[in-house]
C-alpha cells in the first residue's frame with residue numbers, strides 16, 4: 242500500500258545521520274557504460290518484429306486548412322502500407338484539450354512544418370519517398386503574421402504588482418529604461434524524437450523519448466480516446482530533453498494510431514530537421530526593464546514587461562519575469578506579459594523557461610544601473626537582496642545568494658577587474674562580468690517502490706533519466722538509507738507500470754523522485770528497526786549489517802524473502818509558508834577582438850547554493866552544462882525564421898549554433914556552498930538542472946561591456962553586433 246507524505250513542515254535531516262557517505266559522493270552514473278558503448282536502447286532502438294516505418298508529412302503553408310490529401314499520388318510507391326490523416330489523426334475531441342490539435346496531425350494548419358499526415362511503409366526509405374511525393378492541397382490564409390512585433394492579436398495579462406511602481410520610479414534619483422531582445426531557442430536534444438507503438442488487443446505499449454511518463458500516459462490515452470490503464474510507456478534511456486520531451490508529441494500519437502489501424506508495430510523517428518520544425522521551441526522575447534534607485538544604490542522601483550509568442554490557441558507563455566519577481570526587492574514592483582499570436586513553430590518550455598532569458602535582460606540591466614551609479618556590480622546586488630519574497634511576502638526557505646556573490650568575487654579575483662576598456666592584451670580587450678543566478682524550486686507529486694532482499698535492493702519508479710543522473714542519485718539514496726553498497730542497488734526507471742513519479746522537468750525531478758525513494762527506504766528502515774527491537778534512531782545500517790539495541794545482524798538474516806515499501810510525496814503547507822529557489826553567482830572573463838568583435842569566453846565561475854547535493858559529480862555536470870547554455874544564449878544560439886512563411890531557416894545543428902568545444906573555455910568552474918533546504922522536501926534538496934543557465938549569459942555580456950564598452954541589446958551578441 243502506498244503511503245502518501247505531505248510536506249507540511251520541516252523534516253529531520255536523516256541523510257546527514259545515516260553515516261555511509263554515499264549521498265553526496267561524486268559517483269559515476271551506473272548506466273554510463275551502456276550509453277557510451279551503444280548498449281542502452283533508446284526509443285528508436287526497440288524495433289519489434291514485423292515493424293512498419295512511418296514518416297510525418299508536414300504542412301507547407303503557414304496558416305489555413307488542408308483541403309485534400311491525394312493518396313493516389315503515392316499509390317505506386319512499393320511497400321506503401323497507408324496514408325493516415327484527417328479526423329482519425331486528430332486528438333480525440335471528446336477528451337481533447339482545447340486548441341491542442343496543432344501539435345499533432347489535423348486539418349487546421351497553424352504553422353509551416355506542422356505534421357498533417359503520417360505515411361507508413363515497409364521500409365523507412367519507402368515511407369520517406371511517399372511522404373515527399375504526397376500531393377496535398379490547401380486553402381491558405383492570406384496575410385499571415387510570422388513576426389511577433391507585427392502581430393495584432395496581442396493578449397496582455399493584468400500587471401502583477403507590489404507597491405506603486407510609477408510613484409517609486411518617479412521618485413528615484415537615478416533611473417534606467419532599457420529594452421532587450423532575445424532570439425528564439427531550440428532544445429536541440431541529441432536524441433531525435435521517436436516512438437515505437439505496438440498493440441496487443443486493446444493494450445498499447447509505446448517506446449518513446451519522453452520526460453514525464455505519468456503525465457504522458459494520460460495525454461496519449463486522451464489523444465487516442467482510450468483509458469490510461471490501456472497504455473504502457475517505456476522510456477528507460479533518453480538522449481536529452483531540455484523541455485522538448487515534456488509532453489506527448491505527434492510522433493507518438495501518429496505511431497499509435499497507425500499501429501492500431503495496421504495491426505502491426507509502427508516506428509516513427511523524426512529527422513533532425515523535423516525535430517527543429519515541429520518540436521516546441523523557446524519563444525523570442527522583447528523585454529523592457531525599468532529600474533529606479535537612489536544614489537546610494539538602493540533599488541526603489543523595478544518593472545519588467547515582456548512580449549512573447551505562441552501559435553493561436555496554445556496556452557503556454559514563457560514566464561520571463563519569474564526571477565525578477567523575487568530576486569531583488571523594491572518599493573514599487575510591476576510585471577506585465579504580452580502574448581503575440583504568430584505562425585511559427587509553437588513555443589513551450591525549453592531549459593529554465595523564464596529565468597533563462599529573463600535573467601539575460603534583468604542582470605544586464607542591473608549591470609547598467611551599477612555603472613550609472615558608479616557602484617561595483619557585486620555591491621549593488623548585495624545591497625538589494627530582500628529578506629523575503631518581495632511579491633508574496635513569503636520568507637525564503639534557504640538562500641545563500643550573498644555568500645555566493647562574496648565567495649565568487651574572492652575566488653574569481655574580482656578585485657583585479659579594471660575599469661571599462663582599460664585592459665588590452667594584443668588585439669584583444671579583456672573584461673570581467675558578474676550576474677546573480679536564481680531559479681524557482683518545486684516539489685511535484687511522486688511515488689517510488691523499494692524492494693529489499695537479503696542481498697540488495699531494487700528501486701522502481703516511472704521517473705526518467707534524461708542524462709541528468711536519476712539512476713545514480715536514486716541508487717545512492719537507497720544505498721545510504723539501507724546500508725548497502727551502491728552496486729547492490731538496482732534502479733529501474735522509465736516504465737509506467739512502476740509507481741508514477743514527477744518525471745524530469747522544471748528541475749524538480751531529483752527532489753521529487755528522490756524524496757519518494759527516500760520515504761520508501763525509510764519505511765523499510767522502520768520495519769528493520771522493529772525487527773531488531775530498537776528505535777529508528779538507534780538503528781544503524783552499514784555494509785549489509787544492521788545494528789541496534791545491543792544486537793548485530795546481517796540483512797540477509799533479517800530479511801527472509803523481501804521487504805517492499807511504496808511511498809508517495811507531495812507538496813504541502815511549506816510550499817505556501819516559504820518560498821524556495823536556488824541561488825548562485827556567475828562570473829565570467831571574456832576577450833573581445835579589437836577588429837572583428839569576436840567574443841572568446843576565457844573563464845567562468847559559478848558559485849551556487851542548491852540545497853543538499855545528492856551526487857557531487859552529476860550536480861556539477863548539470864551546473865556546467867547550464868553555464869554552457871548560458872554561453873550559447875548570450876553569444877551563439879538563434880533560430881531564424883523566414884519572415885514570409887515563418888518557416889525555420891536554421892533547422893539542424895550546423896545552422897543552429899549551440900556552443901561547440903572550441904567555444905567553451907577549459908577554465909570552467911563550479912563551486913557548491915553547503916546548504917540544506919528544510920522547507921523544500923524531506924531530503925532538503927533543491928532543483929539543480931536549470932540554475933546553471935539562469936544568469937550565466939548575462940555575466941558574459943556584462944564582461945563584454947567591461948572589456949570593450951559594447952552593450953548589445955539584441956541577443957545573441959554575435960560579432961557583427963559587438964563591433
Ligand code: MOS
Pocket residue numbers: 452482483484485487590591592593594745746747748
Ligand atoms: Mo524542462 S524545460 O522543464 O525539461
